Amino acid sequence: MRRCCQVILSPTRKHRPRKGNHAASCFCTAGFGLPDWFRNPKKDVGSIDDDNNNDDFVLPITYDSVEQRSHGGSSRPLSILPGCSTPASHEDAEFEADVDEVSRVLSSRFASPEAIVIAMDCCPVRVSARMVDKILRRFGSDWVAAFGFFMWAGAQEGYCHAAGSYDLMVDMLGKFKQFDLMWGLISQMHEIGGLVSLATMTKVMRRLAGASRWTDAIEAFHKMDRFGVVKDTKAMNVLLDTLCKERSVKRARGVFQELRGTVPPDEGSFNTLVHGWCKARMLNEARDAMKEMEEHGFKPSVITYTSLIEAYCMEKDFQTVYAILNTMRSKGCPPNVITYTIVMHALGKAGRTQEALDVFDRVKRDGCVPDASFYNSLIYILGRAGRLEDANSMVDEMCRSGVPPNVATFNTLISAACDHSQAENALKLLVKMEVQSCKPDIKTYTPLLKLCCKKQWMKILLFLVCHMFKKDITPDFSTYTLLVSWLCRNGKPAQSCLFLEEMVLKGFTPKQETFDLVMEKLDKGNLHSAKKKVQLLIVQAAAAKHTGSSYLRKDAAAAAQNCSVVSNTCGHES
DNA sequence: TGAAGTTTAA
Incomplete structure (x- = not known):
């Protein structure tokens, strides 16, 4: 019998969400919702195991609210569902709607930042520093989208980017090694009028050194007075620290000896x-x-x-x-x-x-x-030693001592719970974070995602991925790598391809061993068409890495159209 | 994020 496993990755015309009803189009009909056991915690956790006759698996394609359909419209469950919060005021509502609208446009894959500028021109939203900040953070792993939006926003009448927004963009371009664009932006900041600060140059130096361009980082220090930033002790210390932290303490010593005559x-x-x-x-x-x-x-x-x-x-x-x-x-x-x-x-x-x-x-x-980090370390040690109850009661001691638990506290507890396969407790902790207004980060989700891959809980995996998107937390390189390899190793190669493609489209270059692993598993499963698609992805990723160009997506988008892990069926084809 | 410490994971 032919098993159909629909895998949809990025929006195609067919799956493009309609405005006002994006949520429903986030997922295929097979349904993704809050798992029953989660609303009914008494239910045996073992029962959350994904029913294997339901392989429909679709990544969220917009950042809009996930629909409430799993609630059946009745009373609100103990929910960590994204999109439950109601805006405080009319202005907030307008802001949220604008952010969603921009996100919708940016979520369609564009070939270049310039293409985004054109597409954004029919987007009637009010630009503000708050919006720019929100969008840049939301698209933090998608520099093409972020930079396209940034350029468009900067050209809007009555709006000028704040220095902080420029710094955020500079940092992001550096993070994705778009150094020519980064320097272009620095020049622009300088010409506009003294917007370059030590904070800006700190990001430049750290990103250059982080990319093993230590000489360029040192060079950046030397030329920062051209942008009106003083080369004083504070600036030198940033450079020294950067070099030390980026694996080059010997260069730091060299710089120190060279500068000691001029900078005390x-x-x-x-x-x-x-x-x-x-x-x-x-x-x-x-x-x-x-x-x-x-x-x-x-x-x-x-x-x-x-x-x-x-x-x-x-x-x-x-x-x-x-x-x-x-x-x-x-x-x-x-x-x-x-x-x-x-x-x-x-x-x-x-x-x-x-x-x-x-x-x-x-x-x-x-x-x-003792402060929070001290307690967190203690909790980590207890968790490692298998003393989960002691670890949890340490949180009470923290509260008694007036040291409120923070993200790292929860992350440590969640990780310990996952290590001991206590999925329900781990998810309860995620709820507790929400209740205590403690914002999760990527480290909150990684152990949970890993557990879902291990147990093949596809619905919960999707639920978590959606939850992440709504919280503006997008998977980073290592999270994508882990998702791809874990899914592959745990009998979900088709789903693994989804994340692999998403990863390439976002401009990440997967490691050769990641590709090798996926290919091997697809081979074993006779998933020939998926194999062809992955071969295409390998070419795309190599081309993107080689050119390092901002146009890498021209190929990626075109290939995605043809190759369509997008709206495609990868079944057993023999 | 950054003159010292805690949480993922290969």
Whole structure:
């Protein structure tokens, strides 16, 4: 029997959502909704296992509200459904409608930012800094859409981009390695009138170094006075920190030696270097930097010692760690909550759970006040040791101590619950976040997505993906990679292709092994037409990577039309 | 995000 597995990825004419009823067109008829067990938590979690006779799987194609059809229009369930909130005022409602309208336009794949500018011209919305901010964040993993919108918005009468919006766009172009466009924007900012700040140049330097263009990052520092940004100690420290954090502490030392005659270093400059050497696990150099620090008249501080302690923690040399702690106390530079967090965490990770918990007592004895990160680390250790109840009760202790749990707290708990296959508890925590107005991030979803892939819970996976979109959290490169490979390994190769195509269309270049894995599984499943499509994707991705051009989508969009993992049937074809 | 610490995952 031919099993039909409809996979729709991006909007085609046929599936283009109609205005005003986008929600219903988000999903194919087979239905995606809040799972029953979720509204009825008493139901056995085992029953959420996806019914395998329902393979319809469609990614959300708009960012509009997901419809409430799963509620049957009656009482509102305990819901983390996106789109439930009602705008506070008429103005808010108008804003939300405009944002949805822009999102609808941008969600159709365009060949270039210029094509978006043209398409946007029939979009009657009111541009504001708030809207630009919202759209840039929402399309944070789609630079073509974001930049097209940004150019269009900047050309609207009565509106000028704020410096902060420019910085956001600069950062995004840098994130996607569109450095020519990035520099073009910087020039524009400068010509308009002094909009380039150290904040702007910080993003430039960090993105360049992040792309292993260390020399360009240093060059950017040298030429920043052309844009009216002063090359002072603060600016130098940013460059040093950037180089250290982006795997090039030796270049940082070079820059430091070169600049020392013109830019006076401060305590921060030395601490940055010490930390850089420590992270690179080059302890002799770290100690040398500490000596040099003292020669310059700066005493090593709690920050300096903490960096050193962290390095010995990485070496699992706890004897030296305890010795440094004693030195600190004797020198009148006692460890603080950050120092203790590092030590406790390292002990926990090394499996020395009890010793780690003893640090908690020491902290209290020292009169040191635990903060959220400290508690989060403690929760992580308890979760790792399988003590989930203790981990959860730690949240109560946090609240009692006046330290409210934050995203990382929930993420840690959710991750621990998922690790122990406690899906229901994990999802309850997601609800609790919503109730406590704690905004989830990508790390909130990753363990949940992983669990869904493992268990083949396709409906819940889709539910979560929609929930993410509504919260303006789009999968990043590693999340896409993980979704593709997990689905593949867990018997859902067709669904895996969806994410693979989405990934390529968004301008990410999947790793060769990701392609290889998908091809292998499609081969095994005799999914020949899907295989052809993936072969096309490989070509597209390679072409996009090679040209690095902003027009990569011209091919991608055209290929998507033909290749159509879009509105297509990948069944067994033999 | 960024002079030190916590959460994903290969």
